[in-house]
Amino acid sequence: MKEAELWSVAVSPHVKSHESVEKIMWTVVACLMPSLILSIFVFGFQTLLITAVSAGSCMAAEAISEKFLGRPVTIKDGSAVITGVLLAYVIPPGVPYWMPILGGVVAIFVTKQLMGGIGYNIFNPALIGRAFLVATYPVAMTSAWLPPLRDASIFKYMGPGVDAVSTATPLYVLKHYGLDAVIEKFGSLSTLYGDFFLGLRPGCIGETSVLLLLLGGLFLIYKGYITWHIPVSVFASVAFFTWIFGGEAYFTGNPLLAILSGGVPLGAIYMATDYVTSPSQKKAQILFGIGVGALTVLIRLKGGYPEGVAYAILLMNTLTPALDGWFKPKRFAPAKGAVK
16 A cells, blocks of 8 residues: 555544435424424414425525535535524514515525535524514514414413503513513413413414424434533523523513523524534533523513524524634543653
């Protein structure tokens, strides 16, 4: 064997697996589909159309961008579809159909392709798409909520004191009217826990059912596609900081309600665990998740916006390189001068 061949170094990663990027991406898409089916039942058929438009626009933006930039077209790997589905999942079900198209272009072309393509983006593309839509169309993104279509006494959407926000999300009512108004509007605490866990409440298209999101997340952990470190640390830190700082005016220190009434499960399981924008080291992942949870509670308590998960994840995305650097594995080689 020639000396040049002995010193040949292959491109990382050097540990191979039978799992391909395409298989992982489409598995995640499949895990997200039960939430879409429930959203159709809860909010109506337009949620399917919004999701399809969002996914289609992301695929089109990816193909056109890669053609324009002279790169191989990679829409078959499923990454653009995941971005489109997640973008649809974090917008209200009553927005006009053109909004996810605009958000998809920003998510794919600006956030992903201009940064170098898959594996090079700093921020989660779907969340940048959402942040852009909130910044440019704040009224639609904060008011286009729809009441569940299910006719039951637990949905008291015209309760006294909150008539002006008859289809507001639980987080909105909590922030502006307090826990008593939420109980008056949605029922007793035991009813809130059950309905919010199942997903029978106003909210973004794919964030409402904690049960379905958890089942999908457990399957991804079982397959080894994600680990428990980020989701568990996000849940734990949201619960802890809500319990400590929630106070009488907000959640009354109720950690369970803080998790069930917003987008924490969707963000913790499917967005904070994004391979590219989250740390790869386990200790770094735990610190990353704690940061996401802490920032979420801070934004909810002190910010003008009732939800904070999306911005918390985006802020922590900026720290991912530093976190991986702080917790990088120890060298296997002996220190200089140790071997004589």
